[in-house]
Amino acid sequence: MSTFIMKTAITYLVLFFTSSAVFSQSFLISNVNIVSMEDDKVLESHLILVEDGEILKIVQMSDTHTVQSDQVIDGKGAYVYPGLAEFHSHIPIDQNGNTQLQEEAMWLYLANGVLRVRGMIGDASHLQLKERIASGELDGPRLFLSGPSFRGSSVSSPEQAAQMVRDQKAAGYDHLKLHPGLEMDEFLAIAKTANQLGVSFGGHISLDVGLRASLENGYKSVEHMDGYIEALIPDYSRVLDPEIAGPFSMLLVEEADMSRLPELVALTLETGAWMAPTLTLFDRYFGFKPAEEYRDIPEMKYMSAQQVESWINAKTPHEQSGILTRENVQPYLDFRNLLFMTLHEAGVPMLMSSDSPQVFNVPGFSIHHEIALMSQAGMSNYEILKSGSVNPARYFGQEEYWGVIKEGASADFVLVKSNPLEDLETLKKPVLVVMKGEIYDQQELKKQLDKIEAKYSRD
Known part of the structure; x- marks a missing residue:
């Protein structure tokens, strides 16, 4: 049993709720405007x-x-919407049985209105974390988990790769994550076995496999919009040379043959693939803003000094090599925005994702950076919200149960002061978060954030 005390800062009634693993409490929220996400209309009052x-x-x-x-x-006239998603997360693993980092990440998500998280580098401790949240023992968003990634260093043969798929299916993971370094025969064994077992898979695009083969053999989600620039380069041998291509083929962007893009977009639509764009990862990790300038930005107070230092150390070598100049980076970021909007406008479904906690992307907070970049690229507020609500639910075939606000759906929603269809900034300051019927007010969320900040105090 857990007790949640409501003491909201904007004159909500003071109530006490006692909840259990079956979420037995009943309550009424009155005088709200509902952004249901079944369409782009607001149900007023x-x-x-x-x-x-x-x-x-x-x-x-x-x-x-x-x-x-x-x-x-x-x-009090607040706006209710279904909450946000982080559909490319690197959930921390437990530290010799210590789950504190995991629990802190869950609070960072909730405090930012992120109610659904897809883990993209799996660990057995994540399955335990998911069970603790599902049972009501621990507070947190909905979790959807990949197992340990399939990559060059973890896959040794097609037979071993196929067995990894079977093992992860049996363990209870929700999907498979593929990293670079796979040979074509290994990839085909993974894809064949996953398709036979009905397990979704996706991730990066291995250079020896390529975008076309990945899509044609069942990739459900392409992470970081990976593989597209490589598929547009006429001389593929240049893609294979990291000294020439740079990280994520950044240095080859001006060689891309854009006349090939319509065919790739059509193939993406035909094969039903989804996109997890992670715009903020590239803006921060591979952007031209110096790493040191991120050290003291506000949300870094929720990360340890060691973690922040490791992120700085991850970016600094690219800076020292001369790759991350404005002249190199800006055309690449412009290309990514163009690719993002081209795929979106063609009808390829987008999944709200920022790759947290990853270089300078603090859980929860980074989603708001992602939202700002999606808006700057040209996506409408409604479509942005859709990428964090309806789309994630559809991705896992659960659109009737969450990601929308309607009768019969799970009570997963967030209250904010302004209409998010008009004001994206309001998303940064949840007034109230409801997760499977559990209530978290501003005071409770602030208390949890303050605890994390105090742990990592630089004083």
Whole structure:
């Protein structure tokens, strides 16, 4: 059993909720405007009745008499939306049984309105973490987990690769993550076995496999929009030389034959692949802003000094090599924005993702950087919200249960002061977070953030 105390800062009623693993509490949130994400309309002046962790009723304020609850929260005109996603996360692993880093990451996500997380480098401790959250023992978002990645150093033969797929399916992982370094026969064994078992897979594009073969053999998600620039380079031998290509083929962007792009977009649509663009990873890790300038930005106070230093050390060699100049970086970032919008406007579904915690991307906070970059690239507010709500649910075939606000769906939603369809900045300051019917107010979220900050105090 866990107790959540509501003491909201904007005159919500003071209530006490006692919850259990089955999320048995019932409450009513009145006087709210609902961004349901079933469409781009706002349901003004409504109330939401939550019971046993699900949305039982949604009615207009004028129909208040049709619903009743002993526990009522006055929404004061706030806007309710289904929350955000981080669909490319590197969830920390436990440290010799110590799960503190994992638990801190979960609070960082919740405090930023991130209610669903897809792990992309798996570990057995993640399965335990997921179970603790699902049972109600631990606070956290919905987790969808990959197993340990398939890469050149972990795969030794097609037979061994196929067995890895079977083992991860049996262990209970939700999908498979592929890294670079796979040979074609190894990749085909992974794809064949995963398709037979009904396990989704995706990730980076191995150079010996290429984008086309990856898509044609069942890649469900392409991480970082990887493989596209390489597929556009006429002389593929240059892609294979890291000294020429640079990280993620950055230095070859001006050699890309853009006349090939429509065919690749059509193939992406035909094969049903999804995109996890992680724009902020490239803006920060491979951007021209010096690494040292990230050391003291506000959200770094939630990371240890050692972690921040390791991120600086990861970027510094690229700076020292002369790769990360504005002249090299800006055309590459411009290309990524163009690719992102071309795929999006063609109808390729996007998954909100930032690759956290990864270089200068703090869990939860980095999603707001991703949102800003998606907006700057030209995506509408509605489509941005969709990439963090409806799309992730559809990705796992659960769109009837979460990612939307409707009767019968799980009570996963966030209250903010302004209409997020008009103001993306409001997403940074949740007024109230509800996760499977559990309630977290501003005071509780701040308390958890303060605890993490105090642990990593630089004083």
